[in-house]
Amino acid sequence: MGRPFMQYLDCPRVYSCANCRAHAADHDDIISKAFQGRHGRAYLFNKVLNVTLGPKEERLLITGLHTVADIYCTCCNAVLGWKYEQAFDESQKYKEGKFIVEKAKVMKVGTTAQCRFADVGWQLPSTDSCSITLPLRLSVRWFDEHPTKDGLQAQIKT
Numbered sequence: 001m002g003r004p005f006m007q008y009l010d011c012p013r014v015y016s017c018a019n020c021r022a023h024a025a026d027h028d029d030i031i032s033k034a035f036q037g038r039h040g041r042a043y044l045f046n047k048v049l050n051v052t053l054g055p056k057e058e059r060l061l062i063t064g065l066h067t068v069a070d071i072y073c074t075c076c077n078a079v080l081g082w083k084y085e086q087a088f089d090e091s092q093k094y095k096e097g098k099f100i101v102e103k104a105k106v107m108k109v110g111t112t113a114q115c116r117f118a119d120v121g122w123q124l125p126s127t128d129s130c131s132i133t134l135p136l137r138l139s140v141r142w143f144d145e146h147p148t149k150d151g152l153q154a155q156i157k158t
């Protein structure tokens with residue numbers, strides 16, 4: 001099996017997998033922030049990306065019985081939340097096809113770092129790259145190798 005095909009969002013506020021930083025959802029796709037996950041607060045999203053679906057199962061949630069499937073980060077396999085496949089209660093039907101993402105499993109990031117890549121001529125990772133950790137590290141190194149005058153003197157002293 002080859003490396004998973006990773007997608008990247010080009011929007012100001014992105015939720016990334018807290019484990020590997022793969023983009024998971026766009027802030028603008030949040031339907032509600034008032035959900036409860038296994039690990040505390042959770043968000044209901046209209047759509048997510050870079051996730052794999054686990055097997056469907058019936059689960060009794062606070063709001064009743066649902067058919068759900070856990071969603072895993074395609075990159076690192078961390079469980080990020082679940083997808084509502086079916087709701088049995090009429091009042092809960094609006095959640096069908098939507099995704100719960102646990103707040104504890106993602107981190108909110110801006111795309112400032114990506115703008116900085118562009119500034120210094122770095123390309124965003126190619127689509128067959130699994131993680132964006134490497135370019136971020138390279139970016140940091142680029143700045144380390146171009147220290148300010150004071151920083152350079154400090155390095156010479158030590």
Ligand SMILES: [Zn+2]
Pocket residue numbers: 017018019020021022073074075076077078
């Ligand atoms: Zn991940």
